[in-house]
Amino acid sequence: MPYFLTADGGTESLRARVYDLAGACLGSVAVPYETKFSSGARAEQNPEDWWRAFVEASRRAIHEADIAAADIEAIALATTSCTVVALDRDGKPLRPAIIWMDVRANAEADAVLATGDEALKANGGGKGPVSAEWMIPKALWLARNEPEIFEKAYTICEYQDFMTLKLTGERAASLNNVSLRWHYSTDRGGWATSMLEKIGLSALQEKWPQRIVAPGGVIGTLSAAAASELGLSTTVKVVQGGADALIGMIGLGVAKPGQLALITGSSHLQFGVTEQPFHAPGIWGTYPDCVYPKRYIVEGGQTSTGSIIAWLGRLMNGTMDFDELNRKAVGLEPGCDGLLVQDHFQGNRTPYTDALSRGAIVGLTLAHEPHHIFRAIMEGIGFGTRAILDAMAKAGYRGEEITVGGGAGASDLWLQIHADTAGMPVCVPASRDAPSVGAAVLAAHGAGHFASIDEGIDAMVKPGRRIEPRRREAALYDDIYRQYLALYPALKSVREIV
Template sequence: MIDDGPYLLGIDYGTESCRVAIFDLQGHPLAFAATPYQTRFPHPAWAEQDPDEWWLALQASAHRAIAAAGISPAAIAGISYDATTFTLVSMDAKGESIRPAIMWMDNRATAQAARAEQSDSAARLVNNGGKGAAPAEAFPFKAAWLRENEPDNYVRAAHLVDAADWLTYKLTGEWTTNIHSNSLRGYYDRARGGWPADFFAAVGADDLLDKVPERVLNVGDQVGTLASIPAQLLGLRPGIPVAQGLCDAGAGQIGLGVVAPGDMALITGSSHVLYGQMTSEIHGEGFWGSYTDAVVPGQYTVEGSGVSTGSVLKWFKDNFASDIASAAEKVGLNPYDVLNTQSADIPIGSDGLIVNEYFQGNRTPYTDSKARGIMWGLSLAHTPAHVYHAIQEAIAFGTANSLIAMTDAGFGPTKMVACGGATKSRAWMQMHSDVTGVPIALTEVGDAVVLGTCMVAAVGAGLYTDLGEAAANMVHQIDILEPDADRHQEYGFYLDRYRRSFPLMQRLIHEVVDHEAAKH
């Protein structure tokens, strides 16, 4: 048994599973393990998960990862973690969850978010330059919804925290909140005094700060050490340094080495997220930020994001290609590889079929929780392969749409570094480059999210001085995809129609969403 180490253990609470990974200090993976859990959708635009299932999934994944790595638990020198954000967890005074967690993608708090438009708080700057609608998935709106619709649960909640901060407590017994999640989705801004109490009051959460942990820690700060009971449950030794974690996309950004000004990360998965680092703040319509100190102290982060990207492809696979998926899995193939092969010859523009991927609302550039998906241009000549291909194009178009908004405000990347599920398809990544016109770099470890958590763990354990040093030693770029000029020009026609279609349908979509909501 290898014992010398040191090794790092990263925990990733994604939308579909809890993953545990073990890396060495050079960024080489030893083992991965994942355990799924269920998402429940009790009403349209709602999404919930059970924190007790999260905890059991972590225990299972940790034991399997350690066994697969073939190392002694004593060789683990640091731990950190990420989770979806902002996933609201309501905890009582004893540290027990009160109700199912309200997931990051949940958009039930539209009425509470709408109140933000009446506020003149400086906090509004982080969203579309203060001009657009606020995202219903953000922390204060979900908390206000809970206060108004489940008052008993709200009163019982001694702590309202993001999923990453729930895990902080489970591992260490410490109540903290991380600057990353709360800068991105909690309107926390250290440069403007921290929490915007006036903004919280304006949206119906005037007592929210009574339920928020006082300690706001930077990414990589040592929170404490692994407590005895969780150490026993996870098969680890007590006393391992635990570093303050962050949201999953932010961990992916770090795992791609995007920690210096001018860099841009493209994190793909159930959603797509664009993160860029800057030396000074900018604000504008169609993107979120700037966020002060969100990743690296002294820097600012801008964000573009799609709520439902990979999740729409999964929706198609599960509901319209279940026969393909079943047959592929029986012979050990990835269903998406089969679907990619079947749609490989579909031309640019999918023979006139254009899809809008806003199945679960839109983050940027519209920040519209009532947005829904659109398919148009269908003909009797179209096949399921066309629909699948058009969804892939839609996701690339959505990425380009957010990049255009950032570029208009003064931040135009010359390169993106990508990770996540989409990078498993080189053709789809090439499509992203062709549509956006931006080169896309790929790194040695495609699963940058868990690598990022291990980099954070290394900093928290004192093995590297900061994230920049960790990136220099643990992130290794291996390839770059250059955009094809001719294909970029051809995609321009369809991108323009994609961008014009949603604003034309937006009012009608809202009317239908409101009509359906009135039934519940």
Template sequence: MLQAHSITMSISASAHIRAVLGIDAGTTSVKAMLVGGDGAVIDESEVGHPISVPRPGWAEQHPDIWWRSTTIAVRKAMQLADKNNSRIEVAAVGLGGQMHSSVFLDGDGEVIRPALLWNDVRTTPQCRQIMDTAGMDGLRSTVGNLPLEGFTAPKLLWLRQHEPQNYARLQTLLLPKDYIRYRMSGDFSTEPSDAAGTLLFDVRRRIWSEQILHALEIDEGILPPVLKSHEIAGVVSCAAAGELGIPVGTPIVGGGADNAASAVGCGITTGGVMQVSIGTSGTVLLPSSEPRIAEDMNLHTFCHAAPDMWYLMGVALSAGSALRWLRDTVAVGQSYDSLTAGAAKTPIGGNGLLFLPYLTGERTPHNDADARGVFFGLSFSHSLAHLTRAVIEGVCFALRDSLELMRQQGVSPSEMRAIGGGSRSRMWLQTIADVFGLPIATVQISGGAAYGAALLAAIGCGMFASIEEAVQACVATDKVVEPDAKAIAQYDDLYGAYRRLYPALKGEFAALANLTAGQQ
């Protein structure tokens, strides 16, 4: 069932407000956000939608669900103007959205089948095929990333092998936010930050990779043109204007993949400042002025939505979700605040308790689907508070793995900015600061990908001359949490112990997976 809620800011009656509209087509919801020329959020609305799981490990959504959520969210976001007798002039629209998920369209622009989502893991055989066909050197020199189940190219090969009748109908391959643009304008296009997540895009040259397309026998004709993230990529059609409640001809810019757009919204557009996201999963993202691709590609290297920039990114698959698991399983009925308050009273290291947060396998740096969660050092002396601290510290250690890989690539942040649910917790922020040894700040407007998409729209329509000008005018940090020197030293020792656990258990993870195969 679709559910909607909105957050509004009062404005004076009869005002004329020039604004931009940012839309984030996420996995579980679409968020629409109206942002004024001063960067203030006028109104926002979020509409939820379901995920279909036809089989274990599969995850699908019909793209029409995203469009329906978009129309409802945009109309709700525009209601503030009606309530206040005000007139909102939407100067441009920016789009953000979930990465990798595949939209298959036929020659009439109709959806062929539900989209395969980024968290769908049916494509392991296709990932092996890509590795065997393209090779490590070929991948490293072009797309810059390992073939993982979540990426788009393996999904395309799965369609060809398992649904050849649907593959024969395929004329256009789109990503989620680009499908929303197609429904808004009738135009097909994408931009570098989302294209980089397909495994078909040359991240250095910022064009579709002829080498990879040839190796995988994929016709480049199914891929859309690639425009800049702030470039106008279409205008709102008459039909879409009626559904959305915004004027015909409103420009739509290229936008950005969710991580890149979120980074723009946090002002993470140049080197030196790293974005740390603690949501269901955890990510660390650090911009770079050149594409830095590790020898074994154990970090993601993607194009940024900021012009002529790239970013390195590491992912911990279980972050906030690990704490949610603990609460729902061991601490039923307790709030997160009560859990973290108890954890804060325990000593660093939880009296010798470590946690590997691999509850659904792990992405960075191990790329190991068999890895599983571990409490190491558990004894009768440990309480729920110790377990909570161990979970939070374990997630932060997992994210530090990515920071250490970035440092090996010659890039290192001097400060961090936090987003996601964990950014509202002092316990999370202090632990991240101490484990990383860096100050961490929150931002005054934590609007995520929708806010970043709105800023890209503001650049595209001329409200700001550049991304630097937009960030300087609109993005400001809020509270800053400094690391504690004594805690840094303690965590350095504990992190060393944490890092020794995975190599010791790797073979056992695989053996246990074989023993329990078919029991899910």
């Protein structure tokens, strides 16, 4: 029996898992690492922490799986995207990584948008906005604010590419990440060279890995150094993965036109699959070939979702009892006795793409308790998801059901709120660990066990349950949703008062 080692490199930890060819997870171990936050919505991590976490988690997961290390055939990783790393010639980090949720590069994002370059068609059809989260704005921030680091950097890449370098010694980027966040396009013929020229950043293209490998493609095998640290053979194939959310699409089995994927965790991401390209305001994409060959991906996203629940927990000094909060919150009517939450705690990705927008809790009274706020946060996140699906529908992309992966799948209440606020069924596969399952499918495909990613999905992704929207609650949420939509322009007008 062949086995596959995967890693889900997230915001708070890296989880290594071992899978068999039927998609069963045999071992799973998470190792945390630190994120340092500072003013200006900045968030950074030490890239070497990712590698240390991977080595520890992988060894322990293989031991837990009770298999011989020699039976591991391939490795594939799903990691956070927009996590930018600057490395010297020896592959050593020159500074902490600027992670995905860091939006310090807002001015640089505006500068990218101001170029009006053809490559910006993937941003609302060319009208933008451009997100401060993405690779080019962050690299431009480095060039402007830390020029000595930018000049010294031999490689500027992402979390995924740093791990590839540590595993294989190869400087290779994922077609998934470069299509999503570096304005690379197979339809357009490659790099956004003219955009970089217009912002005076042509040197960046030379610092990017020049080898691009599509998800499921074999990058190489483990280097002797990596094999020694992991306790594995140098014959183990390293198969290209990509952004955790997009690899999660594979793990959810969302591969056909018309399907919708909702990847949940610290943030939410919404994805659809189409055979034809289109661009429109309020959505990102479509991106060619970035997950499946000859298919396009349309995207929306919320920056803060599960991380808002974590924030509430910090405010409660570790006293938050999820079971108790859920039990009480279930008994509340939609609207939580007048509470309304804007979910922009770390800015807004879509449909507004406003890095300066912030979260809000509106309608508080002395009668409200923690479970009111707890549920209102879930409802606000549900409304944020609906706003994105509405933007997709306006562009002509309508889904019939939402397939959910990640943390929200553990909460029956949150799943029901998503179904009720969106007004469509929510499906949950047997495994909620979509990025890891997707990485396992890619590893098995790259190792030669499946002729295509689709074939791997059929064999390794197992169906689960389906939650239908409730007619009464959906109607109530329709009214509250209109109030939610009014929050953003109202709060923006307050923000802009000088």
